Structure formats: C-alpha cells, structure tokens
Amino acid sequence: MKKIFKILGLSLLVFLVYFSYTTYPKLDLISGFSAKSLSSGHFIDNRSQEMIENGDNDIELMDLAKNKIDEKGKFATSSVYGLKQRKAIYREGLGATLINSYFDATKPYEVPRRTKTTTNLAFPYGKKEPKDTTFATIDYAKLNAAVANAFDKNGQKTKRTRSVLVIYKDQMIAEKYDTGFHKDSKILGWSMTKSITSALFGIMQKQGKIDIFKPAPIVEWANDERAKITIANLLNMNSGLEWDENYDGISDVTKMLFLAENMSQTQLQKPAQFKPNSHWNYSSGTTNLLSGILRNQFKTHQEYLDFWYSALIDKIGMNSMIVETDMTGNYVGSSYGWATTRDWAKFGLLYLHKGNWNGEQILDESWIKFTATPTNTSSGNYGAHFWLNTGGKFPDVPKDMFYCSGYQGQMVAIFPNHDLVIVRMGLKEDPEFDFNGMLSGIVGSLKK
Structure with a gap:
C-alpha cells in the first residue's frame, strides 16, 4: 500500500511540476481572454454565454476557464481551477475592458460623443435595405456557389465562416450568414x-x-x-x-x-x-x-x-x-x-x-x-x-x-x-x- 501511495505521490508531484512549468504562467492569459471575450460578446452583441464558449472561446486551453456573467453589474469573470480570476467590465460607449485589482470601476469616465445621421438612401450609403440589382456581367450560379462553399454544412466545424458579403459597383450582390448571425450582428x-x-x-x-x-x-x-x-x-x-x-x-x-x-x-x-x-x-x-x-x-x-x-x-x-x-x-x-x-x-x-x-x-x-x-x-x-x-x-x-x-x-x-x-x-x-x-x-x- 505504501508503494502505491508513493507512486501516486510521485505522479502528483510530476503533474504539479509539469503544470507549474507549462500551464500556470498562462492562467492569467486564459482567464483574461475568456473574461474579455465573454463580456464583449455578451454585452456588445447579446450573445449567450453558451454561444461564446462554443464559438469565440473554442480554442486550445480556453475550455479550462470557468466563466460567469453578471447582468446587473455588467461584467464577466473567469478563472482556471479557481485560480487567477480575471474580470472584464462593460461600459456603454467604451465596450468591455479587462481590468486588474487596482482599477477603480466607480470612477467617472468619458465616452465618445456620436452623431449617427440617417439618410433616405439605400445601403451602402444609407440605412435602407440594398437595392435589388441584377448585373448581366455576373454569373450568379458561380457567385452563389463560391459564397455557399465558404460555409460549413450542418454539424461541421472546419470552415467556421460566420458571414460573407460581396459588393460590386456599389451594389450588394451576395450576403450570407451562419446560424445565429444576421445583418445586425x-x-x-x-x-x-x-x-x-x-x-x-x-x-x-x-x-x-x-x-x-x-x-x-x-x-x-x-x-x-x-x-x-x-x-x-x-x-x-x-x-x-x-x-x-x-x-x-x-x-x-x-x-x-x-x-x-x-x-x-x-x-x-x-x-x-x-x-x-x-x-x-x-x-x-x-x-x-x-x-x-x-x-x-x-x-x-x-x-x-x-x-x-x-x-x-x-x-x-x-x-x-x-x-x-x-x-x-x-x-x-x-x-x-x-x-x-x-x-x-x-x-x-x-x-x-x-x-x-x-x-x-x-x-x-x-x-x-x-x-x-x-x-x-x-x-x-x-x-x-x-x-x-x-x-x-x-x-x-x-x-x-x-x-x-x-x-x-x-x-x-x-x-x-x-x-x-x-x-x-x-x-x-x-x-x-x-x-x-x-x-x-x-x-x-x-x-x-
């Protein structure tokens, strides 16, 4: 029995040494990336935590992060094995900011003053929908095939395209979005x-x-x-x-x-x-x-x-x-x-x-x-x-x-x-x- 415990202890020690050398120094980066991505994606684009974790954060080591969104406080936190917790706060006009323990989130801050003018023009020069324009110089079968081929088929995660948009002679000739995304995303x-x-x-x-x-x-x-x-x-x-x-x-x-x-x-x-x-x-x-x-x-x-x-x-x-x-x-x-x-x-x-x-x-x-x-x-x-x-x-x-x-x-x-x-x-x-x-x-x- 002592031999078994000795082997287990040695294995644990080897793991801890390996973890300390290879992963622990990265924990700040893992939890920092995760918290920032979560706060930005949720509060800027209204994405769910699940959507962000399975999409934006679906990269190596990010699955180690445990995340939480605070709707009332407008921030997100992430940590790895309870270590190196990071926080990213959202402020209207400035987006999400990854902060440290010294940052005073109660301090007043300036935001950009914006003028969002509207015109009676169609996209791209106005807010109205694009004109339905057809060009004799375009092979639409080839165009649509090229655009469609940029997207994964159901269940695949190889191409991972979220959107493709094509403008020719100031007119939109193709626009396609993946599931969960649209023109306002x-x-x-x-x-x-x-x-x-x-x-x-x-x-x-x-x-x-x-x-x-x-x-x-x-x-x-x-x-x-x-x-x-x-x-x-x-x-x-x-x-x-x-x-x-x-x-x-x-x-x-x-x-x-x-x-x-x-x-x-x-x-x-x-x-x-x-x-x-x-x-x-x-x-x-x-x-x-x-x-x-x-x-x-x-x-x-x-x-x-x-x-x-x-x-x-x-x-x-x-x-x-x-x-x-x-x-x-x-x-x-x-x-x-x-x-x-x-x-x-x-x-x-x-x-x-x-x-x-x-x-x-x-x-x-x-x-x-x-x-x-x-x-x-x-x-x-x-x-x-x-x-x-x-x-x-x-x-x-x-x-x-x-x-x-x-x-x-x-x-x-x-x-x-x-x-x-x-x-x-x-x-x-x-x-x-x-x-x-x-x-x-x-x-x-x-x-x-």
Whole structure:
C-alpha cells in the first residue's frame, strides 16, 4: 500500500511540476481572454454565454476557464481551477475592458460623443435595405456557389465562416450568414481594427495636422537611435523595434492585451533591434503606440475619443462600430473594433473609391496609394496597416487586391480593378480556411 501511495505521490508531484512549468504562467492569459471575450460578446452583441464558449472561446486551453456573467453589474469573470480570476467590465460607449485589482470601476469616465445621421438612401450609403440589382456581367450560379462553399454544412466545424458579403459597383450582390448571425450582428474584427487606426492618420495628414514622414513625436526616443523612427515607419511595421507577436504563449502581444493597463506604452518601451526601414516585423504593440500618438494630438481626452467616430466611423455610416478601450481610456487600435458585416464592407468601399465617400473626399488619393504600396522587406505582403497580394500570397487572386485582416480569418478585401469588395468573418484563417478558393471563385463569377 505504501508503494502505491508513493507512486501516486510521485505522479502528483510530476503533474504539479509539469503544470507549474507549462500551464500556470498562462492562467492569467486564459482567464483574461475568456473574461474579455465573454463580456464583449455578451454585452456588445447579446450573445449567450453558451454561444461564446462554443464559438469565440473554442480554442486550445480556453475550455479550462470557468466563466460567469453578471447582468446587473455588467461584467464577466473567469478563472482556471479557481485560480487567477480575471474580470472584464462593460461600459456603454467604451465596450468591455479587462481590468486588474487596482482599477477603480466607480470612477467617472468619458465616452465618445456620436452623431449617427440617417439618410433616405439605400445601403451602402444609407440605412435602407440594398437595392435589388441584377448585373448581366455576373454569373450568379458561380457567385452563389463560391459564397455557399465558404460555409460549413450542418454539424461541421472546419470552415467556421460566420458571414460573407460581396459588393460590386456599389451594389450588394451576395450576403450570407451562419446560424445565429444576421445583418445586425456585431463581429469583432481583431486586427482589421489596425486599418481603422491607419485611416485616422490619413485623415490627420489630409487635414495638415500631422506629417507621417517626420520622426514620431515621442520624447522618450529623443536621445537614442529610436529618434529617427517616423510615423510612416510605424504604419509600415518597419520601425526596427523589438516585438514578439506570438499568440501561442506568454509574449509581448499577449502580455499587452491581457495584462497591460496602458497598451500604448508597451511598444514605446522596447529597444531598437534594427535600423528603420530595414526589417519588417508585424506588431500589435506598434498600432497601440500609434493610438497613443493620436491621443497626444488633442488637448483633451474627450476630443480624442470623439475624433475616431466623427472623422471616420460615423462619417461613413459605420454606426454599429464600437472600438474598445484599455484601462487608461485609450482605444485598443490593434485589435478591438466591433461592427456588423455591412459596416465593415463600408470601410472597404471607402478605400475602393480612393478615399471618397459618396462625393466627400475623406482621405486623399495619395493616402490610398501609400496604403497599398509594399513595405520594404515585407515581400510584397504589407503596406500601411493593410495587407497586400502584390507578392502573390493568394496565387489565383488578382495581385492588386489589398485587404484588412484579423485573427481567425476576418477579412475586408478590396479589388480596385474589379470595382469589388468582399467581406468574410469567421473563426478559421488561412491555410485552414481556403481564402484563395473563396476569393478567386467570387472574382471568377464576374464575366470579362
């Protein structure tokens, strides 16, 4: 009997050592991700806890989290084996914020002032339903087949597409949703939010309020090698700053998203590893640094909060969108933009039309060109916070396509020479989801 207990004790010790080394350090991230996802999905899009746990949180290790939603208090909590409990609070206008034990949830806070104008126009330029338009230049059988093929059949969980929307010559020609989702469902764009952040710099540049080709206005860099880093370098992700964008464990990006109070400071504090414009390195920290730079262009925090919506989001009718903030009230421009599929499509149309929105020039044409110009050392895959197909990542898709891209396969794809925008939202990304097949199939339905 003693031998059995000795073996059991040794086995338990081995397990505890293994757990402590491999999993315990991740508990903050697991419970943090789970609480944030639950609070956002429930309070922004009215999803049930079950739907979120079986959908948004259906990724490795997330099943370890035990979750709870407090309807009255408007927050969600998560823990793992009763350890490392995390809390994410929801505040109207700011979305859900993952907080720490020092955060004062009773402190007054500012929210963006929004103007949601309505017009008597049909989608995409108004709130009325899209016109029922038929084009002789479209093979609708091919189009519908390509869209339908993007979705799982009953019971499958391989493609995990939530929505696909196609706009051709300003008219919606296809729109399809998975079970549980519809035209009013707000879906997290993850890193597609980076492209929103980029657009705001384009607006500031057009207004003459900022020069992206000058050194970034960061006093902490003034007396070292980082002083030469420009805003353009940051937008192109080739600043040369150190950064680890790894979502499989504890890294710069996961510590920023699930532990940091002020996410705009995380990249700012990193040293330079390379000279600017010599090394491309994708970094969510860079985008939140840019959000902090934007904040410093305004005298008050209220002006900063308002600008994102008044200058861009509400101006082009993306009225469903909400960009969430960190604990300091700065927008998490790297990752936390929510909107309906239709509103994500509007953002694509703005770039398709070279910065013009129904007659108003929101962005200069030169900004669109800058956005879609390959960043040095990116192998033709990246521009200014937009991804490119110049390098042929999708071999059967036109190389002039450029696109917003987010974790788990969110995409707004823009085809300048086809007058086409395609949106896909889901939970699987390339190569698990065949973007090349979907995109080429839709483009191929347009008759030459």
